[in-house]
Amino acid sequence: MSQAVLELSAAQAAAQIRGGELAAEELFRVYRDRAAAEELGAFLWVAEEVPDAPADGPLQGVPVAVKDLFCVGDVPSAAGSRILEGYRPPYTATAVERLLLAGATVLGKTNMDEFAMGSSNENSGFGPVRNPWDETKVPGGSSGGSAAAVAAGLAPWAIGTDTGGSIRQPASLCGIVGMKPTYGAVSRYGMIAFASSLDQAGPLTRDVTDCALLLSHMVGADPCDCTSTGLPEDIRLPVAERLDGLRFGVPPELTGAGVDPGVKVVFDATVERIEQLGGSVEPVALPHAGHAIAAYYVIAPAEASANLARYDGVRFGPRAGHTDLLSLYEETREEGFGTEVKRRIMLGTYALSSGYYEAYYGRAQRVRTKIADDFRAAFERVDLIVTPTSPTVAFGLGERTEDPLAMYLSDALTVPMPLAGLPAISIPTGMSDGLPVGFQIAGPAFSENRILEAAHAIERAVGFDGAPPRG
């Protein structure tokens, strides 16, 4: 029975529960037991009890794994950081609240890079996550726990957050679907902030249909987040099998140098597949995309340096240093934050300092505007832009921890879209060295349905057989 349940996509499970063929408690128990017993390090907390009567809605009784970055009322929510160890928020994030209203239940909280700062999940304050395809490899990050949990069948689906690629890159490395919606589509209220102007919540799922279904219940303007806009049209479940009439752009800046040959082979094959499905493909220039990483690593740390100031040991979380105010601040933050978080706080603090603001933050914002202009110009010629999601397949645990710059370059292909606020999806379209390769499709703001339809057609045609060996 439990094996059959595991084979169901989340959308199928939801349909079976509503049709009376599957008991919600059964579904929950199967996943709960797997999540509680897992050894990948994907979960930081797993629900002990089957939740009482979930809300009557389209997702009724389908459990969802929630990245530790989301506040869930009275449930440990630490953003992967020791500085929030034991913190149980007094409220629940809007994105999670919406899923609960649609009938979903919280299965557990997934591991992540501390405060979403990382691309391998090795920056978690609570230990790394292993890639279910090869346990010597990283799952990607920062939503590494969510991606690994979905790939390993520890959860039907999961939600994560993406600031510079934190949904799409781990989805790519774990061979699943992950989508970052348009900035503002999903409320950020209750998402523990990393870089406020970039952070967006989105789904990590086994297939594109699940992705659309989960996303459709996350989006919506929220009075608690005045940067939230929702979407102008509802998310539809995709049905496309052809790409006739759709124009695809391939930017040389994001598909050439730095992309591993094995990844490039899979990418090129997928582009060919697009043409077979009736889509047209042409090169399209994003002249400033090469500066995206540099701009990102000024803007994101600058915002983070302010966002993380509240972790001072005064109101919540562990406290160290009791002799005076300064030692309280210094020791609490010294002990609570990990190395990468400290590095980015220092970077951001420096970039905002008097006399340096213009040279760093001001200039990075201008680059950001240029990148957005590039995309705007490109989308006058094409409907969608495609790139590999990550320049490489999953790399080895420990392989890049000593070299922050190499680690930062893992995000080179995913960072330009959030800088421009644009939506993008990663879907698995092949294997290289026995590891999955992700294919990224980006579109103009609010083009989620277009992206999902295209992704659906490509997914059907590629027929990626998406499961690592399951324990």
Added chain:
Amino acid sequence: MADAVAERAYEPVIGLEIHVQLKTRTKMFCGCELSFGEDPNTRTCPVCLGHPGTLPVTNAEAVHFALMIGMALECELAPRSIFHRKNYFYPDLPKGYQISQYDVPLASGGRLGEIRIHRVHLEEDAAKLVHAGTSGRIHSAEASVVDFNRGGTPLVEIVTEPDVRSAAQAKEWLELLQATLRRLEVSDVRMEEGSLRCDANVSIRPAGEASLGTKTELKNMNSFRFLERGVNAEITRQEEIVRSGGEVVQETLHYDPATGVLSPLRSKEEAHDYRYLPEPDLVPLAPTEEMLARARAALPELPAGRAERLERELALPPDVAKLLAFRTELGDFYEATVSAGGPEGDPRAIANWVTGELLARLGDADPDPAQSKVEPASLAALVAMVREGAVAHSAAKEVLDTLVAEGGDPREIVESKGLARAGGDELVEVVERAMAAQADAVEKIRAGNDKAMGAIIGAVMRETKGRADGGEVQRLVRERLGDQPG
């Protein structure tokens, strides 16, 4: 040369920075109600406590109030102002930054009276720290506790140009600002309660020069009196430094009203690089035409304009006009009384009664006469009776006592208490009796000592229980002494 320096006259140059707590229903960026002395930490929520994941949402009423202030101060309103994060660590600042406005404030370039306004912006108040220990300051405190009730209260910061030239002018102008804000009903504007706070930037320069000297910033002047004293103390301190050949150092000074001592804040408390960052959690503040129209419609007549109108239309002396204009309720009561008095009424006489006798009877620091039992029509009638001679001034005061305590119709009170002005044969008899009883006083009057008249008048007043008119008594006395009636 040294003598020239010592003798030179200096001119103070003063700019003021005022913080005003708005009396909105809820806080600046969350739904918590404002606190007025509730138990500590009872008016808080995840947002104003800076919990992880929370986001600010701008209070529309605070924006409305701030727009009204900007308009009242004749400022230019920014079509699109920006909130910034002002970063610094302190336990009263839960997020580690204060949301404020920086390079594009809500309003700028205005004027109130003779002082130009540099800028007006919106921000949030910090929480309240209480330090246990002797100094009352954090550095030597044994323990400090935080009450977050105040944290997030909407504040408007008003910065003037350095147009103020004396401590007295600073005090007087701040009183005008207070009256203006009170009239707008956007704040309680109580200095002692912290809903109106004033810092002063002070420098001096040789009189007549245009360049500015090095300024210091004075903090903690929590009353009008302390503002005047603190600024005066700082002017004196700077003059002494310069006269003795020294140089003023730019610093922030803490004024201790108990000792009058100005002491520098520790450099750690002031040496901030605030690392201003445009607040990514908020969208720019762009007032719509509707918002502007609503703010404009909410603007009442302001004290400066009202004082000017009372002087011009009712011929009131400047100080009386100012008193009535600055105290809205008193002014409203006054104007209601004037209009009840009709075209025959005497606005100046009514003003004297309202600002003198009535105010004295209402007690309390800032009373609203509309809350008392006196009706404007009753007071108007009473003043008319005095003018017509139906009741003597002193008896009228007794009628007012009754009006304040019980209300009623002054004619009936005069009737029932027998307070009608004594006159005719009755008064002549009383006067003659008093003159007979006080022959020596009469002698002195005859010798030209007018002061002795008081004894006679006093006796008459006692006899008539105040119903007599002093002038009338004098006239009768002189008549009896054979003088020309005067």
